[in-house]
Amino acid sequence: MSSKDLAGHLFRLRNIGLLFLSKAGGVLVGIVFLPLFNRLLGSESFGVVAVILSLQAFLVMLDLGMSTLVGRDVAAHDNNTVLNPTRIWLNAEELLTVFYVVIGAASVGWFFVFGTNHLSLFSVLSAVLLFWSLVLQNTVQAVLLSTASYMSSALLQIIGVLVRAALTALALMYLSPTIEMFLGVQAIVSILHLLACRVRCKQVVRDRGWSLARTFELENYRKLLNRSLPLVLFGIAGAAVMQLDKPLLSYFMTAADVAPYYLAGAFCMTPIIVLAGPLAQYFQPLIVGGVARRDHKYTHRMVGLFSASLIIMTVFPTLFLWLLRGPIIEFWLRDQKLLDIVVGYSAVLLPGVAIGAMGYIPYSLLVSKQDFRFQAGASAVLTFVTLVLVGIFAEAKNVFAICWVYTAYHVASSIMSFARALYLDGISVYARQAMLYCLAGASLLLAVCGIRLLN
Structure with missing residues (x-):
């Protein structure tokens, strides 16, 4: 070098x-x-x-x-x-x-x-x-x-x-x-x-x-x-699906019931906020510039670095948090009344949130092509389905089911973004490159969590 x-x-x-x-x-x-x-x-x-x-x-x-x-x-x-x-x-x-x-x-x-x-x-x-x-x-x-x-x-x-x-x-x-x-x-x-x-x-x-x-x-x-x-439309859908679950819960349940769910969400979003978010902020402008200049060698290198960095900085920290979620949350909250509830919600949410973070890569590619209409339509449909399910389970007072709904949402969102990026000329080659990294990272994450649950 x-x-x-x-x-x-x-x-x-x-x-x-x-x-x-x-x-x-x-x-x-x-x-x-x-x-x-x-x-x-x-x-x-x-x-x-x-x-x-x-x-x-x-x-x-x-x-x-x-x-x-x-x-x-x-x-x-x-x-x-x-x-x-x-x-x-x-x-x-x-x-x-x-x-x-x-x-x-x-x-x-x-x-x-x-x-x-x-x-x-x-x-x-x-x-x-x-x-x-x-x-x-x-x-x-x-x-x-x-x-x-x-x-x-x-x-x-x-x-x-x-x-x-x-x-x-x-x-x-x-x-x-x-x-x-x-x-x-x-x-x-x-x-x-x-x-x-x-x-x-x-x-x-x-x-x-x-x-x-x-x-x-x-x-x-x-x-x-x-x-x-x-x-x-894309912003409304994304903001609604990530934030309107708490008001829906508070409508059907008490405000006090919302608190552990909110705390679990804050805990599980840590890998995205702390690690995936900054990586996306750094690499997205570089990828946008590379695609705009049609600099294939540079864009290929940036997508590879982004993908490898994102997998390392989300999958392994998420595994650490998932495996040690009990003592970590106990130290964090210092509230025995909420502990078991927050730990239970976090066990469901953490893997889905990590896989959702992988969607930052195809999203950056789609932004470079200004492919906003597809993102808006797909996000609107996914949000509608998710919030309908949240409303149904909130009325039934089943918060664990809502956690599973959001895990499915994060996974589906990443898959849809990758599918669109693979379809578009000019960025499909970069999407294939990134998808290999993400498949490896998601497989490792799900395998470790599955083995631990079976044991």
């Missing part, structure tokens, strides 16, 4: 390490702060907060497809596919702000007409501001990642997440352990975090010589919305 190749590998590892670091804040929140919030608020109030956090994740995913379009266009800029890559970011911010003004007005109207059992008007407005600021943060992160500003992205992410969680915990401990306090502090810190992110993003844009001039032309918004329509 030449010194140039070695330097390239070390530089790549440093950048991926920074993205792992950016997810460390979310992990610490899950490990340290979620159980603390549960104790401070009590099971009933925390159940309400769990539903709000699920709605938050739903709306962050439902960003009208803007973060995907922004990231894709900025990453492909060197191929001259976008004349001004900054314009889409600024236009996306404006559209999302208008969208949340509408959501805010609708939420206030709902409050005055129907009221809520657990939330005040202050809580409703705080929640809307929190959701808006987090969605706009996503578009800023898309710009930073697509311009390879990994250091800025990582530091802003981890500092913002940890400061928001820590200040919320302090406020609950020393001021008032209420839902109003939780949402108020979360909203204020998140808005300040957004402002800091935008300052750094503007510096990066100026350094590249891109214009920050705003253009309020209706035609630009129309084109952006037209491109985003399939992604809106």
Whole structure:
């Protein structure tokens, strides 16, 4: 290996390490702060907060497809596919702000007409501001990642997440352990975090010589919305299937019943959030750029590295968590009342979540081809079937069955994405390459879990 190749590998590892670091804040929140919030608020109030956090994740995913379009266009800029890559970011911010003004007005109207059992008007407005600021943060992160500003992205992410969680915990401990306090502090810190992110993003844009001039032309918004329509459906479907299970459960069961299911989901998503997510953030812009340039050798290498890295960084950690889930969850929760329930749910969910993470590879290939319509249609059908089954089992108060439904969803989602990528010209060869890695990883995971269960 030449010194140039070695330097390239070390530089790549440093950048991926920074993205792992950016997810460390979310992990610490899950490990340290979620159980603390549960104790401070009590099971009933925390159940309400769990539903709000699920709605938050739903709306962050439902960003009208803007973060995907922004990231894709900025990453492909060197191929001259976008004349001004900054314009889409600024236009996306404006559209999302208008969208949340509408959501805010609708939420206030709902409050005055129907009221809520657990939330005040202050809580409703705080929640809307929190959701808006987090969605706009996503578009800023898309710009930073697509311009390879990994250091800025990582530091802003981890500092913002940890400061928001820590200040919320302090406020609950020393001021008032209420839902109003939780949402108020979360909203204020998140808005300040957004402002800091935008300052750094503007510096990066100026350094590249891109214009920050705003253009309020209706035609630009129309084109952006037209491109985003399939992604809106895709985002609605993805956000709904991942987040609406908790509100469905709370409708048929008590808020306290939602808490162990929410905690199990948070535990099982760790391999994706911490390990698979950063890898996808790093490799997706590179694969998009490679396909756009028709650089087959480079794209082949990036897909191979992505596939091997993803299998190593998800399958083995998932096996570790699955085999030692009992003592790990006991140490994490320190709550014997919830322990057996959370451990049982996690045993079902973990393998499916890991296989679902493998879908990041064909998804990156499909994004490079802007194959959004198929993804939207397939995701909508899969989401509909999944949520219907969730509703049926929630009414029957069978949470274990819901865990099996979500395991099947994750597996089916990956299979559908691979099938589509194998079908499309220009990326099918890369999909076949990645599929061999994923089949090996999934086989190992299922074999170990199956052998352990039989014993």
